[in-house]
Amino acid sequence: MNSTTTLITNQQLQAQQRRCGDIRAYWEAQGRAPAAFVETYGCQQNEADSERIRGMLEQCGYTLQDTAEAADVVVFNTCAVREHAEQRVFGNLGALVHTKRRHPAQKIFLCGCMAGQPDVVERVRRSYLHVDGVFSTHHLWEFPTLLWRTLSTGRRVFADADGPGSIAEGLPVSRQSRLKAWVSVMYGCNNFCTYCIVPYVRGRERSRRMEDVMDEVRALVEDGYKDITLLGQNVNSYGQDLGQGADFSDLLSALAALPGDFLLRFMTSHPKDATPKLFDTMAASPRIAKHIHLPFQAGNDRVLAAMNRRYTAAQYLALVERARAAMPELVLTSDVIVGFPGETEAEFEDTLRLVEQVRCDALFTFIYSPRPGTPAARLPDPAERAEKLRWFDRLCAAQNRISEEKHQAYVGKTLRVLVDGQEDGALTARTGGGRLVRLPGADPALIGAFCPAEITGAATWSLVGRPL
Ligand code: SAH
Numbered sequence: 001m002n003s004t005t006t007l008i009t010n011q012q013l014q015a016q017q018r019r020c021g022d023i024r025a026y027w028e029a030q031g032r033a034p035a036a037f038v039e040t041y042g043c044q045q046n047e048a049d050s051e052r053i054r055g056m057l058e059q060c061g062y063t064l065q066d067t068a069e070a071a072d073v074v075v076f077n078t079c080a081v082r083e084h085a086e087q088r089v090f091g092n093l094g095a096l097v098h099t100k101r102r103h104p105a106q107k108i109f110l111c112g113c114m115a116g117q118p119d120v121v122e123r124v125r126r127s128y129l130h131v132d133g134v135f136s137t138h139h140l141w142e143f144p145t146l147l148w149r150t151l152s153t154g155r156r157v158f159a160d161a162d163g164p165g166s167i168a169e170g171l172p173v174s175r176q177s178r179l180k181a182w183v184s185v186m187y188g189c190n191n192f193c194t195y196c197i198v199p200y201v202r203g204r205e206r207s208r209r210m211e212d213v214m215d216e217v218r219a220l221v222e223d224g225y226k227d228i229t230l231l232g233q234n235v236n237s238y239g240q241d242l243g244q245g246a247d248f249s250d251l252l253s254a255l256a257a258l259p260g261d262f263l264l265r266f267m268t269s270h271p272k273d274a275t276p277k278l279f280d281t282m283a284a285s286p287r288i289a290k291h292i293h294l295p296f297q298a299g300n301d302r303v304l305a306a307m308n309r310r311y312t313a314a315q316y317l318a319l320v321e322r323a324r325a326a327m328p329e330l331v332l333t334s335d336v337i338v339g340f341p342g343e344t345e346a347e348f349e350d351t352l353r354l355v356e357q358v359r360c361d362a363l364f365t366f367i368y369s370p371r372p373g374t375p376a377a378r379l380p381d382p383a384e385r386a387e388k389l390r391w392f393d394r395l396c397a398a399q400n401r402i403s404e405e406k407h408q409a410y411v412g413k414t415l416r417v418l419v420d421g422q423e424d425g426a427l428t429a430r431t432g433g434g435r436l437v438r439l440p441g442a443d444p445a446l447i448g449a450f451c452p453a454e455i456t457g458a459a460t461w462s463l464v465g466r467p468l
């Protein structure tokens, strides 16, 4: 661990356990079994954090429910990546005035990435007086203390102080699925892409110790988990802060060597740090999904430089070529931003060209959203919204055609899938590459099992198959 990464101590964690005990005693004294509701916005990192929040709430004696109505605690775990995400949160947070009026003892918390922005915290402090507590991602581990403070004093709590961040091991976790699990391998981001708020709200990159990740994955596999996704904003820089010489590929190889029947996935990979070693490691193990989420964001080199992405379109193409040489069956997905400040139509068309050249299996497309405090938000942005929307539509049309063509190519093939659930009368499954396969008429006893499936049909977003 380097000097900037602090590990939350056992003493600090034990103090949280004592607060959980205080809260349990508080409810026992009232003769009531309390209920809690946790709503998650944003990415898998937040999903993973919410599972920890639910774990802590269960330790405090709360039963989890799926509505804010009559809940004793409501937690909104929020996302700040685009303005639209924030607006949704403010709208839903405002509506909690009514649930609280019906249940005045309700405690309402806002946490996650929005809570890492001073202007948001100030707005909640002044205008959302029904909110009892705010805590940034850096303070997640001490949620029991914050909750206890609101219960025991009736006062509002604000734990939003900034910092490089820390690592808390061994927090309780209440997982949503019995099959799929998130495992954070690192937190924070050092890349400061000029449009992005994440480094400001999640602090600096810090990696968990390899043995801690290994222990968690080993225990998950022993518990029957089959599909394990390693999380980090940029997993490729895993280990750089540990100073142990191990990189993300080494971590992947070590995890893939654990005994058991499971599939490892990971996200996200930054192209500037994806290496041939990573691709060869993926190719070498049947336990590592042949899927990489490798966002290119834009296809024009001026825009890429203005975004501070530190690669060119040609470098990205070469990287993808190298990855596909190692794994011909590779499923490639990416994120793209349309309408970065100052982007011209010709520059946008370079993105379209890259989309056609790379032929991703799926793209996550976004219209640029200015984030206060980021360098890009200060750039002139002359393109009109209507024009950006037209570009966005062209991009989506191009990718939908490519996705559909790629899906059609699966028809007639047999793939190993993990059957993971049931929806609209059909079983659902995922390929190693993460493609959704619907299995109409299949036996529900297959849920939770890997099985070969013949692909019989395809659409833009999903495949249809038949288990063999
Ligand atoms: N760490 C990941 C993703 C973080 S956010 C990575 O580097 O790829 C997920 C995606 O949201 C980004 O890849 C980007 O495409 C998009 N995004 C981030 N900030 C944005 C903004 N200000 N406006 C629009 N899209 C944004």
Ligand code: SF4
Pocket (backbone or CB within 6 Å): 189, 190, 191, 192, 193, 196, 197, 198, 199, 233, 234, 270
């Ligand atoms: Fe944001 Fe860039 Fe970090 Fe991803 S790598 S979280 S886009 S700053």
Ligand code: F3S
Pocket (backbone or CB within 6 Å): 041, 042, 043, 044, 045, 046, 078, 079, 080, 081, 112, 113, 197, 198, 202
């Ligand atoms: Fe994720 Fe949104 Fe935060 S994308 S890291 S929850 S800003």
